[in-house]
Amino acid sequence: MIKLTGVGKTYADGTVAVRELDLDVATGEMVVLVGPSGCGKSTTLKMINRLIEPTAGRIEIDGRDVTSSDPVELRRGIGYVIQQIGLFPHQRIIENAMAVPLLLGESKRTARERAAELLTMVGLDPEQHGHRFPHQLSGGQRQRVGVARALAADPPVLLMDEPFGAVDPIVRVRLQEEFRRLQRDLGKTVVMVTHDIDEAVLMGDRVAVFAEGGRLAQYGTPAELLARPADDFVADFVGAEKGLRRLSVVSLSEEHLEPLGMVKGGELGAAIDLDSTLEQALAAMLRDDRSTIGVKSGARFVGVLTPAGVHAALRSALRDATGSESPDLR
Numbered sequence: 275m276i277k278l279t280g281v282g283k284t285y286a287d288g289t290v291a292v293r294e295l296d297l298d299v300a301t302g303e304m305v306v307l308v309g310p311s312g313c314g315k316s317t318t319l320k321m322i323n324r325l326i327e328p329t330a331g332r333i334e335i336d337g338r339d340v341t342s343s344d345p346v347e348l349r350r351g352i353g354y355v356i357q358q359i360g361l362f363p364h365q366r367i368i369e370n371a372m373a374v375p376l377l378l379g380e381s382k383r384t385a386r387e388r389a390a391e392l393l394t395m396v397g398l399d400p401e402q403h404g405h406r407f408p409h410q411l412s413g414g415q416r417q418r419v420g421v422a423r424a425l426a427a428d429p430p431v432l433l434m435d436e437p438f439g440a441v442d443p444i445v446r447v448r449l450q451e452e453f454r455r456l457q458r459d460l461g462k463t464v465v466m467v468t469h470d471i472d473e474a475v476l477m478g479d480r481v482a483v484f485a486e487g488g489r490l491a492q493y494g495t496p497a498e499l500l501a502r503p504a505d506d507f508v509a510d511f512v513g514a515e516k517g518l519r520r521l522s523v524v525s526l527s528e529e530h531l532e533p534l535g536m537v538k539g540g541e542l543g544a545a546i547d548l549d550s551t552l553e554q555a556l557a558a559m560l561r562d563d564r565s566t567i568g569v570k571s572g573a574r575f576v577g578v579l580t581p582a583g584v585h586a587a588l589r590s591a592l593r594d595a596t597g598s599e600s601p602d603l604r
């Protein structure tokens with residue numbers, strides 16, 4: 275869907291923000307660009323919708339060279355979400371959400387219906403919040419309006435620059451999870467910039483780790499990145515807690531569960547779903563203060579998870595990712 279070939283950007287003052295970047299993003303994929311400050315992430319994102327013109331290379335969207343597209347038409351097919359979302363302060367939320375449908379020539383009535391639908395989609399009740407002004411919403415709610423507005427033209431591609439940066443950590447995790455669900459449901463192709471490796475690992479189908487000068491240090495799935503950092507830079511960036519991070523990218527599987535008969539009645543905490551991650555499983559163990567928890571698939575009970583099961587699941591995921599029979603869990 276998006277293909278960058280040998281893309282570079284040297285600013286007028288000689289700063290090389292991006293040197294020679296190759297990157298491809300598949301349709302419906304969510305790719306996260308992560309890296310330290312000043313390494314060219316935002317520059318890369320803005321070259322995709324031509325807010326910044328590349329000085330070298332080629333960028334294609336759906337097979338079309340973006341430099342030969344009309345920028346206004348190009349941006350209509352690309353939603354853009356930024357941290358300071360720039361809602362119109364003197365317009366109500368519903369009017370803010372109607373702006374794009376109106377621009378696209380919808381009638382007032384259709385635009386209002388579409389705006390209400392979009393607000394509902396991002397978890398805001400149009401009845402309750404629609405008549406408010408932006409300053410009467412929380413940071414997280416304003417961010418949802420920003421996402422709703424970016425989705426208004428139903429663009430196949432969304433670019434997001436630190437979209438959850440301004441909200442507190444608890445709201446942030448909720449927004450991240452909800453957005454991920456929405457993105458999968460709608461099948462949008464998303465490129466998102468963040469400097470937060472946890473956000474990258476949680477949200478990306480693939481993660482691109484940038485180093486100074488827009489150098490692509492590694493591009494792979496979160497599990498690959500955590501299991502096999504390409505070099506010391508990536509290993510440092512992924513950090514010392516990568517063992518913990520790995521818990522959030524490994525899901526349960528039936529082979530690591532014990533049969534139900536192993537547990538005496540009353541010892542079992544509340545059941546979790548088989549498609550939970552190890553992190554969610556451990557969180558449930560801690561929450562219920564139980565070392566064994568039930569696991570179900572839909573309504574069916576499939577077995578019991580113990581700490582040894584968590585360990586075995588982690589080892590086998592690492593074995594798959596590294597190809598090593600005795601992987602290093604650190």
Ligand SMILES: Nc1ncnc2c1ncn2[C@@H]1O[C@H](COP(=O)(O)OP(=O)(O)OP(=O)(O)O)[C@@H](O)[C@H]1O
Pocket residue numbers: 285286287289290291309310311312313314315316317318469
């Ligand atoms: N208009 C400009 N003129 C000159 N240099 C610029 C300009 N915009 C950005 N830069 C430089 O280009 C480099 C890359 O900037 P960019 O904003 O892409 O980084 P980033 O990875 O998104 O950083 P951050 O995470 O801090 O937002 C930086 O060294 C920055 O100072």
